[in-house]
Amino acid sequence: MANIQDVSSTKPPSERAPLLPERQRALSYGGRHFSPLTLLIPLAIATRLTTTLPSTTLLGVVQSVICRLWLATNGNLPPDGQMSEELCAVPEVEKTYAAVISALLIFDGLGGADTAEFYA
Numbered sequence: 001m002a003n004i005q006d007v008s009s010t011k012p013p014s015e016r017a018p019l020l021p022e023r024q025r026a027l028s029y030g031g032r033h034f035s036p037l038t039l040l041i042p043l044a045i046a047t048r049l050t051t052t053l054p055s056t057t058l059l060g061v062v063q064s065v066i067c068r069l070w071l072a073t074n075g076n077l078p079p080d081g082q083m084s085e086e087l088c089a090v091p092e093v094e095k096t097y098a099a100v101i102s103a104l105l106i107f108d109g110l111g112g113a114d115t116a117e118f119y120a
Helices: 036-074 091-119
Strands: 027-029 032-034
Touching (some): 036 091
16 A cells, blocks of 8 residues: 655744735736736726716616607607708707706706715
8 A cells, every 4th residue: 555645845834934825915927026906907997987888878877868859749750760960960869868967967967076076
């Protein structure tokens, strides 16, 4: 029967040896040293982008809903339901769209001011 040998080359830890390795201040890659703050910048940019993308989709949805409502009230809605940009390029639709977006931004600002006041 073969004996199992201890192949570990490390010494058993003493009571004074740290249990965790010391923390590194910078990460090295190919001889370069990067601070953790430098590595967080792309993450912050990606987070900002992911919070901005839904708002751009919201703007398109709001414009589509306003155009569809205006076309339905004026009897100009195509029977197949497909709307072109030419149908929505009407001053009344653009004014209503601007008013709705302004109201949404005002409510968003009020919510942000209320939250800032709460945490201040």
